[in-house]
Amino acid sequence: MNVLFMAYGTPYQRSETLPYYTDIRRGRPPTQELLEELEERYRRIGRSPLNEITYAQAVRLEAALNATLPLFPEPLAASPGPRVQGPARVYLGTKHWHPFIAEAVKAMAQDGVKQAVGIVAAPHFSGRSIAEYQEKVTQALAELGDPFEIRFVEEYYDHPGYIRAVATRVVEQLWRLVEPQKALFLFTAHSIPERAAQDGRYPGQIRATAALVAQTLGLLHWDTAWQSAGRTPEPWIGPDINQKLEEAQAAGYREVVVTAVGFPSDHLEVYYDLDYEAQNTAQKLGIRLLRTRSLNADADYIEVLRDIVARKWREFEP
Template sequence: MNILFMAYGTPYQRHEIEPYYTDIRRGRAPTKELLQELEERYHLIGRSPLNEITFAQAVRLEAALNATLPLYPQLLQASPGARVRGPARVYHGTKHWHPLIREAVEAMAEDGVRQAVGIIAAPHYSARSTAEYQQKVQEALAELGNPFEIRYVEEYFDHPGYIQAVSTRVGEQRWRLVEPSKALFLFTAHSIPERAAQDGRYPGQIRSTAELVAQRLGLEHWDTAWQSAGRTPEPWIGPDINQKLEEVAAQGYKEVVVTAVGFPSDHLEVYFDLDYEAQNTAQKLGLRLLRTRSLNADPDYIEVLREVVARKWAEFC
């Protein structure tokens, strides 16, 4: 079993921010103002742990797969030695920084991979995001002469294990509320351009995830909001989390629990958008804002990943 596990990627050091941002902008260097803004965001949060978290996810996913797959599909003809690698191999590649998706695909080809499952560290399908990851894979494969076939896990927004994992973390914050029945529970995800959301698939999946969690926990007041909209002239879907906080404060809410369902891992857009910017907005409005912890590389989330990639791999059989 061969898995290509893909994530967004983040720079490690300050001097890497500009080439990283240039890659995000499809080769167009950012203006001095945009670069300074992104550098300031990294400065404010300290450092993004995204690379370490997604690498841990890949390592733990491989371990989980090898713990459940038969170790020796064929009888051994000789001693395997002191260390035996299991039948599942997980390759890690990122969209905008090293190791790049292209580099991971090259490593898979060098290892003689003939079939693989691709999965992105995000539960919801977006033409702006998911399709772009897949395009990078297909471009890398084409350059190498298409050495292997790959099938994708495109979404798992309603997977029972995923819903349970999110619900567990929302439930932890509910215990901290003064009046849980009067609090608002907000579920956020990365905004995308309106033109990329016209089919309704992405916002519909975010809404479905939120509704399933709300039903499981019996939440009385809940809604969705968006964050991390790009700095482009075109309109992006909303409302933005800060705008939404202004609206709910005007409606009389005093406590809000925010859950970044679109972001399984802690990183810049969780720390800055929610822990810094939204928290400052909430304080100005007199709101108490709590954020649920992320899934990161926790065992319950790894089990979800294991199940969905194993199911997709079975399609090759």
């Protein structure tokens, strides 16, 4: 089994911020103002742990896959039990920094890979996220003469294990609330341009995830909100989390729990948008804001990835 595990990527040090931001902007260097704004955000949060978390996810996914796959074509009569090293190989490629997706695809081709499953560490499909990852893979394969076949996992926003993992983390915050029955639960995801959301697929999936978690826990008051809108002239979908907090305060809510369902891993946009910016907004409004911890490379999330990848791999079977 071969897996191409993909994530967003982030710079390792300050000198890499400019080329990283330029790649995000499709080769157009940012203005000095935009660059300084991004660097200031990094200064405020310290440093994004995204690369380390993504690497841990890939390593643990490979271990989980090998712990459930036999090392031989046929199971032994007396199995020696699960082992970590085995036939499953997980390659890591990121969208905007090293190791780039094209670099991972090249490594897979050099290793003689003939079939692979591609999965992005994002549960919801949109043309501005999953589709762009797929395009990068397809382009990299074409440049190499299409050395192997790949099948993509497009979404897993309603996977029972994923819903259960998110719900578990929301429950942790339920314990901390003074009046749980009167609290508002907000589920956030990365905003995208309105034109990219016209088919309703992406916002519909975010809403579906939130509804499933709310149903699982019996939450009385819940809604969705958006964060991390791009700095472009075109309109992006909303309402933004800060606007939603203002609406919550006007509606009489004094406690809000926010869950970044669109972001499995901690990184800049979770730390800055929620832990810094939204937290400052909440304090000004007199709201107590709690954030659920991210899935990161925790065992329950890795099991979700393992199950999804294994199911997709079976499509290659006759």
